[in-house]
Each structure stands twice: as structure tokens, then as C-alpha cells.
Amino acid sequence: MTSSRGTQGAGVKGVKSNDRKARRSKSQGKAGGVRRSKSGETNAGSIDFGPLATWVGFNLRMAQEATFQAFSHLSQEVGEGPGRFATLTLIARNPGLSQTELSQATGRDKSSLTPVIEDLVRRRLIERKRLDHDRRAYCLSLTAAGQKTLASLMRAARKHERNLDRLIGARDRTQFIEILKKIAAGMR
């Protein structure tokens, strides 16, 4: 029963939820409203975020979540999520990579990679061979099918990045990424 865990596909998170679409339309009036006890705050978008509003950590989380969802949505038709995408890209650019290296590059624990790799192998998107000189390690590479899938994902990703660019503004983009990199590199 070892395998059969990381079963792609359904994994795409960001579709939409029954409840959410109706959002807060009338909850405003008198009905579902909750009415903060303090002063006269209604409740629509008027929640007081306090210090959260200006903290990097919180905003980082919200932004990340949002892009993640958006990309999931885009890549849904391809049948792979954001995680698989990074994995495939890295294998493509670095054929012969080991799982440990891959996990370090994507910032995930090597153990989280096991089911993912298993799944990708099973679906013949990547290949995995033992090394001659080190029978412990694997050596990963893309199959032709994997390259095709990656190409589709790449198209979705470009679209996604264009959307982001529209929000960020091409001017600030480089600096923005620079900061993100500094954070990723520095916070450990």
C-alpha cells in the first residue's frame, strides 16, 4: 500500500466554493449582520486589521495565497498544480538532479517529494534511474510527455505572470522580486 498517495489532478485547489460566491451582499442590512460591539462599525469590508495591515508577514501570506489560487485555476486544465510545475521546471533545467537537491531548490522537505515523484513517474512524466556510483540516489529527468506537459504549464504560467505584471507594474517588478529573494535567502 505504499504508493497511491500523491495523486495529482484533484489537487488543484482554487476552484470556487458554493458558499463563497454569494459573498456579502445583503448580510449588510439587518439580517446576517454581526455588529461589532464597539462603536458603529458595520461589517462588510470594514474589518479592522490593526497591525496586521502593515505587517510584512501577513500581507505576504495573503498575496501568496491569492497567486497560488489564481495559478491553480489557470493550470487546472493542464491537470497539474503549482507545486508540480516548479518540480518539472527544475528537473527540465537540471537533468540528473537528485531528489534531495530538488527538495532543497523548491524549499520543501525531501519527504514531501516522495509521493510527488512517485506520481510523476507513474504517469510517465519523469524518469528516475539509480546512479551507478551511488546506488542510494536517484537521477531524475523529463520524458517527452513531461516536456509537453511542462510546455503547457509554461503557457499558463506566462499568462499568470502577465496578470501579475498588470497589478505590480512592470517598473517595480524587478525590485519587488529582488526583495522577495532577499527575504527567502535571509530569513533562515
Add this chain to the structure above:
Amino acid sequence: MTSSRGTQGAGVKGVKSNDRKARRSKSQGKAGGVRRSKSGETNAGSIDFGPLATWVGFNLRMAQEATFQAFSHLSQEVGEGPGRFATLTLIARNPGLSQTELSQATGRDKSSLTPVIEDLVRRRLIERKRLDHDRRAYCLSLTAAGQKTLASLMRAARKHERNLDRLIGARDRTQFIEILKKIAAGMR
């Protein structure tokens, strides 16, 4: 058996892993090395990230992960993770909040909130009362203990933000946050 799931504490992710500390010290030389098949790339930090390097999504994820880990580490002694922190802060600033509102403010599904709230109530950090005019909804507020815990978390958070500031540079900080907000708001 309904409850007992969201059991704080152990939830703090970012401690450190046996394997990780030894990181890449000698894997460089000849031993554990994997040797990309291509040209002469060694393998330490020399992985080719290809387009990932300049994509917002990926860098956002890496940065978020890093700060998350760092804050987990800091708040570990308090015994609450980053998630609980946002939750407590929002309840503190908006007493009477409902769970749905809370989940929307933190960007999580309302169903993920159920165990968290349950746990916080069980440990008497928050209180939960039914509303008179709407017997479905709850109305959340902090207890005195909750306020104390929040204060500790706040100290950890301030330290954390100072660390981030050092990386970002106070000058760019405002703009950085602005962009994060735009992304969070725009990508849905």
C-alpha cells in the same frame, strides 16, 4: 470525537530537521554529488532555476515560506503559530466578529477555522457566544488570558518585523507592502 483536532503547540512547524543542518558541506566534493549530465555544473547552489528565477509566483512562495518558518520559530515559546496569531489579532480588534467574517479576513475557508476556534475556546483564549438575533452565528471575543497571549505574540511579531525590515530596507517597505496588497486584492 468531533473535537481534539486542532491541537496547537506541536503545530509550530519551523524547528529544524536532523538532516537539514548538515546541509551541503561535503556533498560538494566527490561524494554525494549528483553531477548534472549537461555541461560542467557542479551542484551546490548552482542549480539552474530557469524562468522560475524571475517569476513572481515562485519567489512569492519561497519568501512566504521563509517568513512563516522564521515566525514559527520565534513564536514557538509562546506556543502559538502564525495562524493563531492572525486569528487572535482580528478577534481582539473586532470583538463580536463571526467565524465567517474571520475566515474571510484571513483568507481561509470557514471550515478550516472550525478546529482552530474549537481549540482556542477549549484553552480559554477566546469566548464564543450565540447571537440573540441570529442563533446560527457565533460572536467571538478574547478572554483576559487571550489578551495576554496575544501580547506575547505581539512582542514576537515585532521582533520578526524588525528582522524583515533589516532585509527589505525601511525605505522600500511601504511600497513593498502596497504591492503585496494589490496582489492579494487583485488576483481573485
Add this chain to the structure above:
DNA sequence: AGGTTATGGTTTGATCTCAAACTACTTGGC
């Protein structure tokens, strides 16, 4: 009123992730 529709919260089932324990192979010292 009585039924339909909406809404707050919980349950359930799936995925993802981490961390620690474990197995198999490797290296290095003796």
C-alpha cells in the same frame, strides 16, 4: 402561514507539508 432560498457553522474526505524514525548504501578510519 408554508415553502423556497440563503446563510453560519460543522463534518468529511482529500492533498500537502513537515519532522522524526527508519532502511539501504557509502565513506573513512583503524
Add this chain to the structure above:
DNA sequence: GCCAAGTAGTTTGAGATCAAACCATAACCT
């Protein structure tokens, strides 16, 4: 050669999260 220490991957156990299905209450409509 043999044993101790290290390293690659896997297993296992726990938590977080989402989404859809569900229950209970509330609002709306005729």
C-alpha cells in the same frame, strides 16, 4: 576487511487547508 558515521530516500504520524455535503436557523415570497 570491518565498523562507525554520514547521506539518499521512504515511512509514519500529525497538522493545516480546501471543497463539497450537510444541519440548523433565518429571510423572503406568495
